[in-house]
Amino acid sequence: MRVLIAGRTGQLARALQDRLPRDGHGVIALGRPELDLGDPAGIARTVDAAAPDAVVNAAAYTAVDRAEAEPEPAFAINAEGAGRLARAAADRDIPFVQVSTDYVFGGDGGAPLDEAAPTGPLNVYGRSKLAGEAAVLAAHPRSLVLRAAWVCGPHGSNFLRTMLRLGAEREQLSVVSDQLGAPTFAEDLADAIARLLPALAARPAGDPGFGIFHLTGWPHTSWHGFAEAIFKEAAARGRRVPALTAIPSAAYPAPARRPADARLDCGRIERIHGIPAPDWRVSLSRCLDALRDEGQ
Numbered sequence: 001m002r003v004l005i006a007g008r009t010g011q012l013a014r015a016l017q018d019r020l021p022r023d024g025h026g027v028i029a030l031g032r033p034e035l036d037l038g039d040p041a042g043i044a045r046t047v048d049a050a051a052p053d054a055v056v057n058a059a060a061y062t063a064v065d066r067a068e069a070e071p072e073p074a075f076a077i078n079a080e081g082a083g084r085l086a087r088a089a090a091d092r093d094i095p096f097v098q099v100s101t102d103y104v105f106g107g108d109g110g111a112p113l114d115e116a117a118p119t120g121p122l123n124v125y126g127r128s129k130l131a132g133e134a135a136v137l138a139a140h141p142r143s144l145v146l147r148a149a150w151v152c153g154p155h156g157s158n159f160l161r162t163m164l165r166l167g168a169e170r171e172q173l174s175v176v177s178d179q180l181g182a183p184t185f186a187e188d189l190a191d192a193i194a195r196l197l198p199a200l201a202a203r204p205a206g207d208p209g210f211g212i213f214h215l216t217g218w219p220h221t222s223w224h225g226f227a228e229a230i231f232k233e234a235a236a237r238g239r240r241v242p243a244l245t246a247i248p249s250a251a252y253p254a255p256a257r258r259p260a261d262a263r264l265d266c267g268r269i270e271r272i273h274g275i276p277a278p279d280w281r282v283s284l285s286r287c288l289d290a291l292r293d294e295g296q
Helices: 013-021 040-050 071-092 123-138 159-169 186-201 223-236 267-273 278-295
Strands: 002-006 026-030 054-055 094-103 143-148 172-176 211-214 242-247
Touching: 002 013, 002 040, 013 026, 013 143, 013 186, 026 040, 040 071, 054 071, 054 186, 071 094, 071 123, 094 123, 094 186, 123 143, 123 211, 143 186, 159 223, 159 278, 172 223, 186 267, 186 278, 211 267, 223 242, 223 278
Parallel strands: 002 026, 002 054, 054 094, 094 143, 143 211, 172 242
Antiparallel strands: none
16 A cells, blocks of 8 residues: 655654555655645645555644644644545545544543543643544544554653653652553554554445544553653663652643543454554563664
8 A cells, every 4th residue: 555644753653654664555754844734725735646545644733731822733733634634535535544642531530431432621732633533534434533642652752752861860750640541652553553554445434444443552550650660671771760759740730731531441443453452561661672772
């Protein structure tokens, strides 16, 4: 397949560029200015020129706190732009994968949350991504929305890399312990998407393989629990590690509210597509080995 990836330098886009060719797929990864989701006029023209067999939208406005002060670009990219990109894929009748987030939920109880659970985002970023889900599904019946959480990996800006950097600089770190979820490694998401694309290409509109699916790592944990695991693995590889202190969210105020409990139920994607939630502890070990081998 010839796969157009919206996004080029983000952590998922980079993982997809590495993973998809292993299955023989051709990859066209486009970011700004070639493909700007904030530019309505250029989206369809760019998709037509690329002539893909499938589209994966790995581009997004992800500055969660900054979005509180500038909602317009967040909605322009995450909602309107995603919908237009899905419309362009619909015009070619090719499958479309939209990556979304656990932040579409309010996180106020009832977790683990399945795909039918009531949404209720607490911040602008979550509202823009929820609007993007609706726009994509309305624009294209052969769309799959993949909700992930706490995306991390060896590249880009993420919690894992921040912990490693701060751990090398400081004697002690305080990490929030009352927000629950699960890390999702970009490489695991890329692997799932690589497995999904050929199956989606063979499925018609209306097939249960399209729609909303959850995929995060397993098992569930807290940010503090994730940090503990990071530093345990880091210490085993000879890295300097800090002492960790667990703190409540109230002790670490931020402009955007985060869901307290956004653990996702990932059973549906395993039942329909045969893709189980990956063990993030295995992925963490693999990621730290890769960073060590790269001298990071």
